Amino acid sequence: MNDLRDAIRAFTEKRDREQFHSPKNLAMALSVEVSEVAEHFQWLTEEQSRNPSPEKLAKVREEIGDVMIYLTELAGKLEIEPVEAAKAKMRINEEKYPATLVRGRANKYTEYS
Amino acid sequence: MNDLRDAIRAFTEKRDREQFHSPKNLAMALSVEVSEVAEHFQWLTEEQSRNPSPEKLAKVREEIGDVMIYLTELAGKLEIEPVEAAKAKMRINEEKYPATLVRGRANKYTEYS
Amino acid sequence: MNDLRDAIRAFTEKRDREQFHSPKNLAMALSVEVSEVAEHFQWLTEEQSRNPSPEKLAKVREEIGDVMIYLTELAGKLEIEPVEAAKAKMRINEEKYPATLVRGRANKYTEYS
Amino acid sequence: MNDLRDAIRAFTEKRDREQFHSPKNLAMALSVEVSEVAEHFQWLTEEQSRNPSPEKLAKVREEIGDVMIYLTELAGKLEIEPVEAAKAKMRINEEKYPATLVRGRANKYTEYS
Numbered sequence: 514m515n516d517l518r519d520a521i522r523a524f525t526e527k528r529d530r531e532q533f534h535s536p537k538n539l540a541m542a543l544s545v546e547v548s549e550v551a552e553h554f555q556w557l558t559e560e561q562s563r564n565p566s567p568e569k570l571a572k573v574r575e576e577i578g579d580v581m582i583y584l585t586e587l588a589g590k591l592e593i594e595p596v597e598a599a600k601a602k603m604r605i606n607e608e609k610y611p612a613t614l615v616r617g618r619a620n621k622y623t624e625y626s
Numbered sequence: 627m628n629d630l631r632d633a634i635r636a637f638t639e640k641r642d643r644e645q646f647h648s649p650k651n652l653a654m655a656l657s658v659e660v661s662e663v664a665e666h667f668q669w670l671t672e673e674q675s676r677n678p679s680p681e682k683l684a685k686v687r688e689e690i691g692d693v694m695i696y697l698t699e700l701a702g703k704l705e706i707e708p709v710e711a712a713k714a715k716m717r718i719n720e721e722k723y724p725a726t727l728v729r730g731r732a733n734k735y736t737e738y739s
Numbered sequence: 740m741n742d743l744r745d746a747i748r749a750f751t752e753k754r755d756r757e758q759f760h761s762p763k764n765l766a767m768a769l770s771v772e773v774s775e776v777a778e779h780f781q782w783l784t785e786e787q788s789r790n791p792s793p794e795k796l797a798k799v800r801e802e803i804g805d806v807m808i809y810l811t812e813l814a815g816k817l818e819i820e821p822v823e824a825a826k827a828k829m830r831i832n833e834e835k836y837p838a839t840l841v842r843g844r845a846n847k848y849t850e851y852s
Numbered sequence: 853m854n855d856l857r858d859a860i861r862a863f864t865e866k867r868d869r870e871q872f873h874s875p876k877n878l879a880m881a882l883s884v885e886v887s888e889v890a891e892h893f894q895w896l897t898e899e900q901s902r903n904p905s906p907e908k909l910a911k912v913r914e915e916i917g918d919v920m921i922y923l924t925e926l927a928g929k930l931e932i933e934p935v936e937a938a939k940a941k942m943r944i945n946e947e948k949y950p951a952t953l954v955r956g957r958a959n960k961y962t963e964y965s
Contacts, residue, residue: 514627517712524716527725533895537667537675541894544770547660548887554650555880556872558785562650565704574706578715580697581708584690587663591678593687595694599630602691603637612640646782654781657883661774668767669759672897740853743938750942753951763893763901773886780876788876791930800932803923804941807934810919817904819913821920825856828917829863838866
């Protein structure tokens with residue numbers, strides 16, 4: 514992940530794009546890229562989404578690559594480490610949604626968020 | 627990242643949530659979480675977004691944690707490795723947007739996407 | 740719709756918010772509000788989404804209100820009339836996706852977009 | 853707006869697309885179209901977004917048309933009237949954010965949402 518972060522930084526600097534890459538703009542770009550992932554699934558049933566064709570999967574992989582690029586860049590600018598942030602959030606979720614309580618009433622349970 | 631992926635899987639299974647976590651639903655959830663990141667920046671100037679207050683930064687960190695959780699889970703279901711996907715996409719971008727060509731006409735240049 | 744547009748403008752001016760409501764910021768805010776609509780549906784099956792509970796419906800109605808507010812405001816700033824823009828887009832779609840061609844191969848057909 | 857709603861319904865039925873247009877799927881599609889609006893503004897400054905070029909404006913108009921189409925269709929399925937929903941939400945906002953209280957502390961004020 515550090516390699517990725519450095520590669521993105523070098524890419525952006527070499528192209529003189531740093532000035533445009535404020536956290537605000539990166540958050541917008543991240544949101545747009547995530548929509549490009551979602552677009553591949555919007556007319557599929559859930560079942561179909563579990564078994565995408567190889568062609569669709571290849572496209573989704575590219576879009577997930579874009580999401581990861583912008584997420585890494587945004588987090589880097591804010592000196593946040595995304596995997597650490599995710600692990601910290603998982604610990605919060607563990608306390609907030611104890612398995613014994615949540616299990617079996619899945620429909621009403623509003624997800625970790 | 628593998629630890630994170632396994633922790634998410636265990637969390638979801640223990641709470642009987644696997645049935646809801648189709649790629650389609652995870653793509654929607656990812657999109658919602660990314661909007662929660664963007665929400666923190668929407669009324670800030672770009673300059674302000676570069677210097678968030680410690681309170682805002684703590685909240686953004688939590689939201690980035692959520693984004694990373696759903697991205698990891700979605701990618702895991704599709705057997706995509708997000709960091710590898712990002713590196714592969716960076717190689718495509720390197721070819722598509724040569725630094726010598728892009729540099730200096732930043733305004734017209736539509737980003738890697 | 741004109742009444743709505745004027746009411747939003749008066750609301751924003753009276754609160755000295757005009758300065759923050761650039762098209763860029765309004766596009767972000769619109770995106771965030773749409774996610775709040777989507778959030779209500781993300782863990783439902785398609786079937787469930789066709790029959791929401793009265794409580795959920797009331798919440799979705801509020802979020803759709805927010806979406807319509809920001810859409811009206813954004814369009815107003817750009818001197819675009821959303822209903823006219825939609826009708827113009829429908830005419831493009833009619834030509835782009837002739838019914839005789841599209842009918843019966845729904846799965847492959849990528850929607851009007 | 854009623855004309856628009858009826859035209860969309862006829863378009864969808866003639867193409868046998870009704871089966872795919874659950875509220876859940878329409879909420880996803882709406883979210884994707886809104887991102888296509890946001891994409892036009894993501895690398896612009898706020899100032900630039902206030903003065904888009906005629907070419908950009910024409911594209912934004914098409915995307916706003918798409919947003920309005922899906923919003924109308926989603927709301928129609930749920931028997932929600934978007935303009936009425938927006939007006940109802942404006943009344944809530946008037947009470948929640950009194951002008952006398954909000955005015956002058958714009959920075960801290962978190963928008964109607």
